[in-house]
Amino acid sequence: MDNFKTKNIVEKYGFKFSKSLGQNFLIDDTVLYDIVNGAQVNQEDLVIEIGPGVGTLTRVLLDRAKKVCSIELDSRLIPILSEELKDYENFQLIHEDALKVDFNKIIGEEKSVKVVANLPYYVTTPIISNLLTGGYKFKSLTIMIQKEVAERIDANPGCKDYGALTLLVQYFCNTKILRKVSPGCFIPSPKVDSMVIRLDRTEVPKVQVEDEKLFFRVVRDAFAMRRKTLWNGLKNIGISKEKLEEAFKMANIDPKRRGETLSLEEFANLSNHIYMQSK
Template identity: 70%
Template sequence: MEKVTTRDVVRKYNFKFTKSLGQNFLVDDTVLEDIVRGADVSKEDLVIEIGPGVGTLTRELLAKAKKVYAIELDSDLIPILQEELKDFDNFELIHKDALKVDFDEIIGEEKSVKVVANLPYYVTTPIIANLITKGYNFKSLTIMIQKEVAERIDAEPNNKDYGSLSILVQYYCDTKILRRVPPASFIPQPKVDSIVIRLDKLDKPRVQVRDKDLFFKVVRQSFNMRRKTLRNAVKSLGMLDSEEMEKAFKEAGIDPKRRGETLSLQEFANLTDSIYNVKNHNG
């Protein structure tokens, strides 16, 4: 069977890219292969693809997966995808904004669900946050995203890229950078490098905390005030007086003069639990 390329399909339908939708379509076959291999797709898997473009990656996934649901927002791409992929009986197209999809409706009783996507840069973080925090039953998320965002997701403490996004993702997932992708791999070419990263969902969060909302509140505040000490970050939450704060830091075994970017997930968990204990029991 003759190979269908992204450029061929774009030319065939005289497709016009929509800048506001962040459309950059992959034209490098080696990247396609690495994404499918990296996602470890098999006939056991239901695959959800977000932003299929003209269906080049979708075609590779359909050959390997039990079924592929592709979620596409752009109305101009719907007839192209319907035509190009009409011969696959394991393909289903959903014309919707991925941020408004109830993934439980797609997943149903499926045991092995994998998300694969070449995500538009402008919705990368909201889509990742939505997928990992809502408790959807998927095994992994293999995504191509802007290099800087991938490096933030994968970062460790005491690194300039380490921040609240690192902690949010690592709280729920193992992270692994699979490969770098240069701008020349796309049409039109983006101005930045991309990275393919795989997030494997943990059976339970990496750290256990008494109050998850408080944990993320402390994390966000510590990085919003990146140049400030932890004492100032916690003080700005307005939950504890000076004496209570001292008690919380002492109980957690953390120096209040440290900065948020030096704390591991476990240390943030310890600090949050100490704040929770002092606030609710006051000794």
């Protein structure tokens, strides 16, 4: 496979890129192999690939994995993928929106499942959220996303990138940034840098919460307007002013603090005390 494989397939079929679908296809072989190596794909793995494009990354995955199931929304790519990858017996193609897929139907009885995706920027957060909160048994998600989003996912408390997405991901996963990817590695070239990041699912969430739905609501409300204090962000959480004051007091958290200063553990502690006050 040479650096022009993607270009060759695009030209062969006269494929026109869709801006609305955020299509940017990889043309750099080193990035392809860094993604597959970074995802630690082996012969025991079912790999679910979201957004295979013309199948350049898919081909590398098929050589390493037990099976690859690729999910593609664009109907124009289905015949291209079917033709280009027809010789692989371990390839399955699903023509569907990844946000509407029941991944448990794909997973079945498989024990080692990894997701690999070059995600369009406009659906990055909804797809990550869906994959993590859907209760699916993934070992890891290795995704190429906009650099700024990767930095938000991997952020620490107190920095400008730290927010609700950080806490959503870090509640379920350990994170590892694998590499930066420049715009010149794609056709057409995006206007921003990308990053490859791996999210390793932990056996159980990193913190224990009494009510997961409430925990994520506390996080969302705390970051809804970043300059607001925790008190102003959470005053409509559903308990009286007196009970909210007691929750802050029991959690030993100053209500004048802002959301970006709280660690994952502090958010869990605060949400648990709000839960207790709601009983």
